[in-house]
Amino acid sequence: MKLQVLTIHENQKVQKLIIRGIRDLINYKNLEPGDKLPSERMLSEKFNVSRSNVREAIQKLEFYGLLKSKPQSGTFVANIGVTAMNGMIEDILRLDEPDFKSLVETRILLELKTARLAALRRTEEDLKSMEEALQAYNKKVMNGEDAVQEDLLFHLAIAKASGNSTMNTFMLIIIPGIITNFQKHHVCDAGLAQRGIRDHQAIFDAIQDKNPQLAKQKMKEHFKELYNYCYNLE
Amino acid sequence: MKLQVLTIHENQKVQKLIIRGIRDLINYKNLEPGDKLPSERMLSEKFNVSRSNVREAIQKLEFYGLLKSKPQSGTFVANIGVTAMNGMIEDILRLDEPDFKSLVETRILLELKTARLAALRRTEEDLKSMEEALQAYNKKVMNGEDAVQEDLLFHLAIAKASGNSTMNTFMLIIIPGIITNFQKHHVCDAGLAQRGIRDHQAIFDAIQDKNPQLAKQKMKEHFKELYNYCYNLE
């Protein structure tokens, strides 16, 4: 049936078409939370696409918590109403790749909080992980090597110590975009790394001392240059 | 080869096995950013699993920005170093379903910021969307109906108006979990809804007046009860 491989762009278009189709179906058939969607085979026939495409689209909506597939049984509308469903799908369709500024803005917001929470909740094990990450970073910087990765792993250790799994996940999602953009824009040049050692130590100490205010403050200072840099980007 | 359908739990185990395998492979073969992974067929043979399983695992690592598949070419190690790769995979394997407290904590953090940003950046179109969501919520509450969905769509409209696509995405990820937990714990009972109308109006007004401080303040007040509720959960 399909005679040529689709580009990524074309594939996205097909997926959006299917997602819109599913949304319309839910509206047209007045499907309530818990109701069953037509089978993947029927959907693929109805939308005139392959079953693989349908499965991909369903997986995406499953990721955003809107559908739930049960093996050998069917795909079901999640336990959030039709209104929320429509609003969310509209937004999901509109989503595009995040820009660097948006990533950094969100990162700073998250990390001021994780630093504070880590100071409140860190265990001895958390401290150990953070210290290891700290040492790895210092060692690289001392040798004059690039240490972007070790830098971010230290920050990730703080996120883990915050005891908030959602923020930890969000940091994981953000980090790759941060790293690649850092390399692209050459953010971490010059003496920034040397200063990073002192900054990190101050943050670590505050968390170790269980001083949330100070931890947040030190993290804020650490981000000061980055903040200014990113707000002057374009 | 495979003779029975795997439970979700078993499937997760297989996926983690493959992810660990890929990590070990990258380390053992000293694969650098940009290098090509063995083909899906070879991986499935090496790990003694189906190619579908391999593809799922690769998709997951692609979501977290660690790999990148190119059609008819291969799967490549993303442009972040081995160190970050190892650290992140370790954390990804450890991730579990977020708890309600973690969701609410993150939501409040995000929304205090989106309210502030929306007051700074909202367009006339944003205002219109927010007002529509506001009206839908009010109408439901006036009729004594449950309005959890309309409530969250208003908050989502604010996130959209913040002009930060990352925070917008994160709100979308959080919302379904919030809704289901709200229903489970009966958070939105009683006169909370009536108060919600006034709260929302105050937030909207502040954003319309481009008053970021006030917008954040009103959002904070709006969350006060929710905040206390969730911190006393267990």
Place this chain on the structure above:
DNA sequence: ATTTTAGGATTGGTAAACCAAATTTTAAGT
């Protein structure tokens, strides 16, 4: 020696066939 080109091998993507669990329908038993 270098570049070009052609053919075969490799690759991720896709379509189709197949599986067993779950569901529905049907029929048998009481």
Place this chain on the structure above:
DNA sequence: ACTTAAAATTTGGTTTACCAATCCTAAAAT
């Protein structure tokens, strides 16, 4: 009539086969 059991159908998941784009090799042309 109602309950129970069994057979047929439907379903998402899985495996297999296939496709065209890409990559690799090496021979041919300059």
